[in-house]
Amino acid sequence: MAFPLFSAFMENPSSSATAVVTREQFHTFHKIDRTLFTRLVYPLSRDVDQSFLAMGFLMMLEQSGYAPDLIASLCSLPDIVVDAVANEVSVCINLLFNHHYASTVLAANNDDNTIIPLLLRITKGRFTLTLINASRETFCTLLTNNWNDFCIRAFEDICEKVRKYNREKLLASEREKYLEELRNLRLGCLQQVSPNRNVQNVAVAYPLPPPPVGEEANKAAAVRMLAEEERAAKAAADDRTIFLTFSKGYPISEEEVRVYFTKRFGDVIGAIEMQQVEGEQPLFAKLVLKPSCALMMEEIVSARFKNKFTINGKHVWARKYVRKNILSASTSTHV
Template sequence: MDHAYPEIPVEKLKLYHSMDRKLYSILVFALKRDPKVSVNMIALWIWLELDVLDAVVPNILLSPLNSINGLADEAVACLRCITDTTYLSSSDASEISLSQSVLGEQLSLKFFHENRALAYRGVRMVVENICVKVLDDLMEMAMPRNTERQMVMIPPVDEPMMPRFGGLRRTGESSRSVVPPMDPMISRFGGLRLTGESSRSVVPPVDPMIQKFGGLKLTGESSQSPVPPLHMEEPKENRILFATFSRGYPVFEWELRSYFYRVFGHCVESITMQPVKANEQSLFALIVLTSSAFVDLILRGEEKAKFSVRGKQVWMRKYSPKA
């Protein structure tokens, strides 16, 4: 008989992500921004908090409403920079001075352009593994309001950059969306696409740059899980990741646990850090996951993958015991 590992209740996940939910509510209800685009903004800020900076979402929440709106505009510019290789040199590009002031001086459009592959994968991962679980009810409430707004605002006046990302569009712009949904749970929010990807229409119409990252489902849509069932019978050696760290940039067990929990939920069974003497740094760790499915999900089919945990570089690959 198969025994599946219990999943964390959705309500507990939503409680853990209460600040992310609060910020999303401000975007879509107080600032009346597009619900789908706002998901990508939240995913971008969570990714920055996981991989690059500390306390991104809390710092944004401490800002006044007009500053949050300005940060949202700059987040759209960052997302465009990630998905469009020509955006940085276009006349539309401008520096993100508010983000630099509130979040970190190292942020710039050049930073997102140079790290667009890592950022693209990271933001998409956050949408699929976090937003899909913790923002679905808020988006469902926001969508009717947004639909009414589309009917009375042609063209939109308060979000001039939104037509590139989805939601409202100007007269004459294409309403085709791109890339058939990866999974029934992914299609609702939409996401970003890279230049040159094919397009296929979906319902409701979304702008061509919105579909790639993935999204949420609403009531009545398929709840098929993108992750295969987790079975306890799997051999342990099939579900171990080998993680290595850079000398001089110590990574601690609690940082790894926090990273995996926030991005993938309950997927870690145990973490064994390299044994070291006091005041010495562990340079590797063995991470036992609850299922081999998470190994494939985390590595995205690659032999090894690079992550940034609280700004520190971590390489991960499937563990292969020496003969």
């Protein structure tokens, strides 16, 4: 894909100094890219970060001349084909950023028609596994540039909406799981009652909600139940939350954190909550692992539950998150 609007600004310094591309104009220019990205993360329910990288990769194929007008063409194809192409793109991205994965895949099977048949057809046989392996550094640089220069600004609002939707969906799922466990526990208590006794006259060990005695009582019971559900959901999320701290004077962005941990540990991030400050550098963040990746906690924070990483030359400390309100009275910080 060519970028005539922005290249014109670069060629004419005076115009770039006076002309400002607004967010709306930028979104309009990338309308087709935003359409495809939206399909990846909504109807196809693909991971946000992986779809982010996939769009940068597809842009790279266009820019490099391997597949002109690729993104526009994909927008006209059925979801099943778009999903299949995205799967092949994920394989290529893994080959680019993971040397061990690349050597394993290429040693086991170097047949392009088996691994990336659609991309091979789209690029008329020019984009191959061998080319990816031989030009890894070049492609990684192009992909990274697309990520920083175009994808972040073009898709950041869509990403935020998807992450908010996923957080709400996760909370609803954990709430439903808690209610199911509550129902099972109540049923288990009732089943333990002797069959020779009247169940209605037995005091069950687990406290059951009192019988409704009016509209106000029903409302109060509903409020208590909702509070219990929310506490349970928060506790479940806390068990897979990592507390990150940053060095003052070395600002680090959410995207830097997301890219680093995704490249190093894979698709493990459920959410990232940066410290909310006005006009200052965030000094900490909470990284919530996906439920399916909860076991990655020890690998990330190490057996000592404390680890140190370097992201773009800036130090980041990672520790197991502990909610303040469950710490002892003498503890005043996250430890």
